[in-house]
Amino acid sequence: MMDTDDHFFFRVYEVVKKIPPGRVTSYGAIARYLGSAGAARMVGWAMNQSHSHPDFVPAHRVVNRNGLLTGKHHFDGVNLMQELLENEGAIIEEDRILNFREMFWDPAEEPDLW
């Protein structure tokens, strides 16, 4: 485990930045990938602080396990998150990604990341 602790947020950003356009993932999937299953809430917190990260972090591609845009209220515009996702091919209705299952991207199943 080494330095995973201090770099937890950093690692979260690294993973989020690797989410391909047109794909989305969940907080839990990221936490699990980082070896901290159950730290899904921390991933959410990391997103909350993502503006502090020097690089662009596509936080809009991270939603909860139901494909619900739980973090939309944290974006500038109320519908900014939704618009960004729709621009990438997501079909959203009432803050929920209808084709979530089809867009889902699990970092733990991506050999390229390892």
Add this chain to the structure above:
DNA sequence: AAGCTGACTATGG
């Protein structure tokens, strides 16, 4: 220092 909070999730009724 102790308790609350939250961009979560899994489980049971």
Add this chain to the structure above:
DNA sequence: GCCATAGCCAGCT
């Protein structure tokens, strides 16, 4: 399939 409950972990008050 929807609602309530309980773990979860780190930051914030």
